[in-house]
Amino acid sequence: MALSKKDRRQEKILAALDRNPSMRVSELAETLDVSSETIRRDLTHLDDAGRINRTYGGAVRGQVSEPHLAERLGQHVEARQAIARTAMNLIGEAETIFIGGGATTLHFARALRSTTRRLTVLTPAHRVAAELSENPNIQIMCLPGVYDGKEGLVTGPETLAAIRRFYTPVAFMGASGVDAGGVSEAMLGPSEVYRAMIECSQVAYVLADQSKFDRRSLRYITGWTEGIHLVTDAAPAAELLERLKAGNAGLHLSYVSQAPASF
Incomplete structure (x- = not known):
């Protein structure tokens, strides 16, 4: 009918x-x-x-929120693993980093377990902390806050206050949506946490596979400016690419079957 x-x-x-x-x-x-x-x-x-x-x-x-973390972990696995490998090369000489929550950042944490360098990681994500705890070279600082068991991370005023006590050279985080306007998050609590991480780091890498392209979620956490880098598995469409270049933001491509590229 x-x-x-x-x-x-x-x-x-x-x-x-x-x-x-x-x-x-x-x-x-x-x-x-x-x-x-x-x-x-x-x-x-x-x-x-x-x-x-x-x-x-x-x-x-009513359906803008993402599926729970357990469900997302089974999606786009190959692409997210490729993004994680590229992100490993973006730590540079940093000795301390922020890592946010989410499926792609958990893949990043799993890749980071193999590092032989000493590193301090500050994270609101308990599953990220658990993954990294297997490597004795990594010192983990779990941020305080109200725990969300479905997402496996903490949020709230205590989390924000703890983040603002520190400043790291590099932050890594995921995203619910990526479009020409910037990076957006479907949940209010995590959006505030990730925004604080960006404010308290010199460079922020947004780990987001192409399924997040041209999606805007509930709240923007950042626009495309200098110091914000998109790490993804496919070249963005023209409008997003132009916004990245206009804002002096960075782009790092992690093609699954090809060598990574950057600007």
Whole structure:
């Protein structure tokens, strides 16, 4: 059965919220070329159906959050392992680094277990700490905070305060979304933690496979500026590539079957 005009419009609303998970009524009305009253009625219907969450003046897509860490670990494994190997070469001479949470950073931690150099790692991610604990050359500082068992990391005021006590040459973190506007995160707590890590490091490497391209999640944690580097497994599309170059951000490509490239 063909979709009704109303159903088609509501599917377009959901698609718009997938591209920009937090949109105001006025933005949706302009995008779909309908009245604000029509959008409000549609949002109420979608909210009642559990497909979105209404906010003051707009809506948030109900399915914008990422799958749990355990599920993500089984996705894009080969690409993430290649990214992890490239990231190993980006530590440089740093003796202390931040490592965030997430699936790709956990692959990075697994690769880092083989290092023979002495290194201090500060991390909010307990699974990252557990992986690195197998290497006696790595000293691990687990940051304090409120623990999220599904993501295996801590967040909150205590975590932010601890991060701001330190300054490291290099930080490594994942991302829920990567687009021309910058790097975004689906969860508020981790987004604050990763933003603090960027502020307290000289260089930040964002480890994100191509499945994160052209996705914007709930909150931006950084734009493309000098000191921000994208480490990924495929060349970005033209718009993102131009933003990287315009902001003097870095790009490091980790092709699975080819030698890595950088600018």
